[in-house]
Amino acid sequence: MSEAGAARLAALADEVATGDRASLARAITLVESTRPDHRRQADELLERLLPRTGNSIRLGISGAPGVGKSSFIESFGLHIVGRGHRLAVLAVDPSSKRGGGSILGDKTRMAELARDERAFIRPSPAGETLGGVARRSREALLICEAAGYDTILVETVGVGQSETAVADMTDMFLLLLQPGAGDELQGIKRGIVELADLILVNKADGELAAAAGRTVAEYQHALRLLRPAMPAWQAEVRSCSALKGTGIAEAWEAVGRFRAALGHEGLAARRSSQAKAWLRAELADSLLAALARHPTVKGRLSELEARVAAGKATPGAAARELLAGFLGP
Numbered sequence: 337m338s339e340a341g342a343a344r345l346a347a348l349a350d351e352v353a354t355g356d357r358a359s360l361a362r363a364i365t366l367v368e369s370t371r372p373d374h375r376r377q378a379d380e381l382l383e384r385l386l387p388r389t390g391n392s393i394r395l396g397i398s399g400a401p402g403v404g405k406s407s408f409i410e411s412f413g414l415h416i417v418g419r420g421h422r423l424a425v426l427a428v429d430p431s432s433k434r435g436g437g438s439i440l441g442d443k444t445r446m447a448e449l450a451r452d453e454r455a456f457i458r459p460s461p462a463g464e465t466l467g468g469v470a471r472r473s474r475e476a477l478l479i480c481e482a483a484g485y486d487t488i489l490v491e492t493v494g495v496g497q498s499e500t501a502v503a504d505m506t507d508m509f510l511l512l513l514q515p516g517a518g519d520e521l522q523g524i525k526r527g528i529v530e531l532a533d534l535i536l537v538n539k540a541d542g543e544l545a546a547a548a549g550r551t552v553a554e555y556q557h558a559l560r561l562l563r564p565a566m567p568a569w570q571a572e573v574r575s576c577s578a579l580k581g582t583g584i585a586e587a588w589e590a591v592g593r594f595r596a597a598l599g600h601e602g603l604a605a606r607r608s609s610q611a612k613a614w615l616r617a618e619l620a621d622s623l624l625a626a627l628a629r630h631p632t633v634k635g636r637l638s639e640l641e642a643r644v645a646a647g648k649a650t651p652g653a654a655a656r657e658l659l660a661g662f663l664g665p
Contacts, residue, residue: 352482360483364460367472386478390607393488394477395591396490396508397490397509397510398510398528399511399513399538402514403514404539406491407538407578409427410448422455422456423449423455424458424477428490428491456483473505474505474614490505504614508534510587511535513536515575516550534591537574537576540576540577548575559573568598627658
């Protein structure tokens with residue numbers, strides 16, 4: 337990197353550290369870029385900011401479309417900033433499978449929270465990343481911490497078997513449900529319920545209030561049949577209404593109880609484990625990218641794909657042949 341480039345990165349890191357919102361946005365754009373030169377700059381930027389990270393509570397939130405995630409996050413976020421905290425929301429929008437585009441509409445759905453100077457909302461496209469979060473959500477989270485945000489909320493695209501990556505990058509995982517969904521206990525994958533540290537039944541108002549109470553009771557019973565993810569914490573189930581603002585303060589109080597239950601050592605151990613998993617994920621992604629660029633692999637991939645599609649070769653044998661060409665003798 338040239339001296340001028342290094343100076344620009346140093347200046348950007350200093351601006352992020354002061355909490356400058358425009359610089360924060362530029363830094364996240366840099367880490368989200370897939371250009372090789374930008375990736376090198378992003379790594380350098382993160383190295384500079386890393387000593388300023390780790391001083392927030394990291395919350396993940398997931399829920400099926402229509403459950404009211406944006407409404408809940410706005411109501412929850414306004415309560416958090418009202419308690420004197422600075423909140424960053426990393427909202428992930430689904431990308432089109434056809435054109436790759438993304439609406440990125442979460443900021444418009446949280447208009448009141450977006451206007452608050454104590455909150456920063458960053459919508460990002462999910463792209464082709466599985467797990468309901470954007471490829472670089474972890475780096476964006478660190479940058480927001482370095483900018484002085486003490487509460488980070490990562491919102492996933494939806495809920496399902498693959499929508500669990502957010503639990504691997506946050507301290508506490510919130511699962512949002514809606515009342516009266518019939519066989520919702522069967523419809524939502526057991527795995528994500530086991531990962532949840534706090535289950536919130538939203539829309540507990542008006543005609544749905546009674547149904548919300550029944551749903552809370554059903555999930556409380558279901559959780560008693562599951563082994564807690566951590567010995568120090570038994571997942572809680574609560575009702576709330578983002579529309580009326582009821583149950584929001586209680587949800588934030590549950591976050592405080594969770595942190596107290598785990599303690600500093602428990603949270604540190606959880607983050608250490610997540611960092612190791614992040615390293616393995618980055619290694620896998622880097623190896624796949626290097627594999628795709630390798631001249632031998634590029635020359636043989638189309639042919640082997642055609643043979644697999646025609647049933648003339650198994651995917652396993654084709655993969656081993658490509659790996660042999662990549663690794664060499």
